[in-house]
Amino acid sequence: MFIIFGNRVRSKTISTGQFSCPQCKVQRDYELRQARNWFALYFIPIIPLNTIGEFVTCLTCGTQFAKEVLSMPMPSHTPLDRLAREARADLDSGTPIEMARQKLINTGLSRDLVEHVIAQAAGSDQKHCPLDPLTYRATVQRCAQCGAWLENSPRA
Numbered sequence: 753m754f755i756i757f758g759n760r761v762r763s764k765t766i767s768t769g770q771f772s773c774p775q776c777k778v779q780r781d782y783e784l785r786q787a788r789n790w791f792a793l794y795f796i797p798i799i800p801l802n803t804i805g806e807f808v809t810c811l812t813c814g815t816q817f818a819k820e821v822l823s824m825p826m827p828s829h830t831p832l833d834r835l836a837r838e839a840r841a842d843l844d845s846g847t848p849i850e851m852a853r854q855k856l857i858n859t860g861l862s863r864d865l866v867e868h869v870i871a872q873a874a875g876s877d878q879k880h881c882p883l884d885p886l887t888y889r890a891t892v893q894r895c896a897q898c899g900a901w902l903e904n905s906p907r908a
């Protein structure tokens with residue numbers, strides 16, 4: 753008999769309320785949900801692991817935002833999928849993943865959400881420079897720093 757185990761992501765609603773949705777541009781109902789990794793056995797989540805992040809979902813348009821949208825500082829007005837798209841465009845144009853991550857951190861986004869966006873943008877296929885401690889998306893051929901040909905990284 754096989755024992756099947758792995759990670760599952762579960763999210764639960766922490767709170768609901770009204771916020772001014774940057775997408776709808778008016779007051780909407782929202783759900784604040786917390787996503788968490790669970791250790792799962794036979795696909796049944798058993799042990800709660802790390803928290804991935806907290807997301808605000810507009811119940812009207814379905815767009816997800818960083819939790820900070822509720823307290824209204826600027827960068828979190830940007831939907832997460834748009835941040836991920838922008839980060840991916842950066843990565844595809846040859847920006848190292850480390851630099852894209854720092855750029856997101858500089859916008860004031862929480863560490864959890866930065867990792868979430870980077871994981872979404874970078875994908876599982878990555879390359880690294882044999883000379884610099886830099887990693888790149890698999891679409892990039894050469895290191896932006898030193899010009900060396902990139903090597904495939906083992907899958908995370």
Ligand SMILES: [Zn+2]
Pocket residue numbers: 773774775776777780810811812813814815
């Ligand atoms: Zn909305």
Ligand SMILES: [Zn+2]
Pocket residue numbers: 881882883884886895896897898899900
């Ligand atoms: Zn290099």
